Amino acid sequence: MHSLSSLLSRRWVWPQPRGTTGLVATAESGAGHTWGAIAPWGWTLDPSGDWYYWWISIMALPILYNWIILICRSCFPDLQEQHTVLWLSLDYLSDTLYLLDIAVRLHTGFLEDGILVRDRGRIRRRYLRSTSFPWDVATVLPTDLLYLRLGPGVPAVRANRCLRVPRLFEAFDRRETRTAHPNAFRVAKLMLYVFVTIHWHGCLYFALSSWLGLGADAWVCPNASCPGFARPLRQYLHSFYFSTLILATVGDTPEPQREEEFLFVTAGFLLAVLGFATITGSISSVISNRNAADAAFYPDPEPVRHYLRARGAGGRLARRVARWHQHLRAQRKLPAEQAVLQHLPRGLRAEVAASVHLPALRRVGLFQSWERGVLQQLVLRLRPQVFGPGEFVCRRGDVGREMYFVREGRLAVVAEDGITQLAVLGEGLYFGEISLINIKGEPPLPRHSPPAPPASPQPPASPGNTSGNRRTANIMSIGYSDLFCLSKEDLAEVLAEFPSARAMMEAKGRELLLRMGKLDVHAEAAAAAAAEEAECRTQALETALEGLQTRAARLLAQLESSAFKLALRVERLECQLRQRQSAGGSGPAGGLGPPRAQGPSGVQGPTKVTLTAVAK
Template structure:
């Protein structure tokens, strides 16, 4: 779309009167209002698909409830008309921008096949009731079936929006099966009436028999008979007439195809469910097979299986990054922030940090689950990550693993000092306590490498965090101020040496550039000399550019330190000699040679 059309669209949408825009707004096809309107249109279309054919094949149904059908017909026609109005006020995307110009929307809708189908579905075919009578079979309303694409569009939107897509797919499949059997049962009853009720064992029994005159019995018998045919169960009476044979063959062929379609759809739903479970929870079958092949002891196998069972029962996820990997980076960050930012903001060392830093750190959090009795960290180990407690009770224990010093709860953290390189840290970035999981503990892990990667882009935040870490170490009496000052002085001296080396490197580069320029100048000078000597030893005249260069004295040669510049400017002696006199004629070359 050109820039002028964009401006025109914006101007037309902004110049519209506010009252008209409020009365007839332009709907966004991806918005909620349009979504709920699609759901509303499912009812009138399904009413025509299910009820109209039933009224056409069961005359008693049309006759007994005539007033109700007339009211429902008018209501569905009114909704059909409103649907056309909604189509004229539904925007569309062009170059990723929603077009709200009603003129362009209308012209685009009128040029599509949907407009003609919608108009054909609203043709007033009921006018024939005036001459044929209201009890006429409702085949006159078959043009209402042209709105079938609307329910399919609504079903696609529902499947995307629902939180249970697999259950919705199964329900949609069952609806399709019911609609097919319903239509087939109506056609079976109509064929039986055409051939004559009770004329043979295949058709519907004669309504004169007790019980078979009821409308409910007629429909249920036809529905049951159609179910037997379409499910290929068999157990149906033998056909005696050609019409019956044709009906059975016409049912068996779609029945086989429908059966395979249903089986394929169910297999697809089951596969999607298994795939979703595999995406959320790790596959234990491979681990179980690995332990069995390597003859791992049963006690350890039981612990591993208990860990997997805990994840499955309590719906714990350990691979959030893989689940959200297909989202755009910014959208993935927003989802992670909404889930984990309150937990990360509880850590004292991260409080009052920049919002961008916290968003980057949230994407680095890795959920981990520890089983009962598992050590999260041991005293003296090098700290490579910090932990934030989400759920559970990890305890600070003594070296014997039994005596408990403290039991931090949810929202607390440990190991935050070990992942920051703080000068003067007496613990040397090592664990100062043993942390053991009493039960199943769900933690968030933040590695030292991830933190350093993020802090490299936020130097000011890094300084603030190091200052907070020093304050925490001072309160714990684990900060050596003298060692910190010595390390700071050593770092400053190292930086000064690095700056001196950088300056020396710059000087060497400058001198190398000068030498390279002088070398190129001398090479050019030698090339001029050689070419001039070649032309002087031949009988052809010297080219103008060489002569001009010779008269100009070869620029750049005067910069030499050893006087070669002056010699180059003077050049070799001319044929007249250095003092302007002609040389001895005996020394001149014969031109004929």
């Protein structure tokens, strides 16, 4: 019984074309779940897998059949009568495919947090509440019951089958994403639209001609009396040719004779001038502009395809690359947001980035207590990255240069075997901060040491971190995960401007290291003791330096006072000498002697000769 229950609780993956995973059957564990409960309805389609891609490509055929054949059968009665059995068989085959498509949509998963949801109950509720469900139901309404009253010659009662056209557009979009020649596919799609437009116009032209009377005038379609016009094929080709002349505005058509003919031709000309010619003339520029706009937001997959093809690295790797690009476009992910906002001023760019990413950062536990200014600086430096299913974000032992914040999706902390899941990281969580914050380096400089040159700041050192700046776990993306990446240099710049945030992050990193057993307490204590000893020595040197500065200031003051007194004494002696010279009549009249030198305090001192005389 144990082996049987374990067998029933397994997840069964059906074989996929070319090695992809697109169709999955899941046996849910729990009471009451048996194999009969999951077969044959226990399967789920991956919308990005090959099975869904081929199914929607098949669904394009009945939709095109109804859009092309129904109008033709309604306007050409002979065509309907000659092949009634064939048309009824194709009609009910298309109806069967329509019903199967509804069943497929009831089992097509959807992405939530980057992970494919396979819960059939949630899938059904999501589809039944969508806007597509009423239209899908309208396309399979049994309007064929009107055949019982009107007869099988009125195929117009099946016009509701044309409402499934959104699936056709989805099939075209999928094909355009996967094809190796998207430009050629766009041209082919344009030609298909042109053909369908002319086809409908030609069928309506023949219906109007039948109502007015075949061969009644030169403008309407000739009747069966004309050679070859008894066959429906000839009638259709003539109508198609006539409509091509009208819609292409070539001219060379018979002039209308009746009011209905004038109205039909006028409507055709308006369609050609206002719609048909405009679309045909501008579709190339629209495609080029769209490609240019997409190139500004999303990476171009063509260079990668050419590179893989040139290096012979196709197969599964090429399909993974294609699915990654398809996910970016389908989910509107922008891997180069900074390039989009680079033309904005810094203040406005900060506001735009904050309005987009600030709610996601607020959910990160590390940032909930940070001030808004720190978060605004962070959002300018965050780089979005998208990881696919099974892709490793980081491996244990790698050098850590970034930290990551989970914006959307789920990631698993796996063991060395890459399979065993130890923990699951969801939205709002972060990892890699220890590798950035606790990096071994030189101890910090003393407080009063001269500042270092303005080089790029480095995160604070932590000598007790036994792992250094190495990754301590293997992180793998479970589904498609959207992450924010913050580099070491950007984090250091932000933390240098906000010391409080830096202290909080250091405390959080130390707490995590203690919890993980990666913090060497003895080494940390030794480093703290060394730092304390260095601080004490620094304080002692500062005290001694202050004493020396005080003594030097006193000596300088005494020196200035002595010099000032000496200058005053010398001045008095010079005055006495001049008085004696004036009284004795010696020396030049009125002469004051040679110029006197300046004293240390700006007072004029005696000359060398005067001082010599005084000394004698």
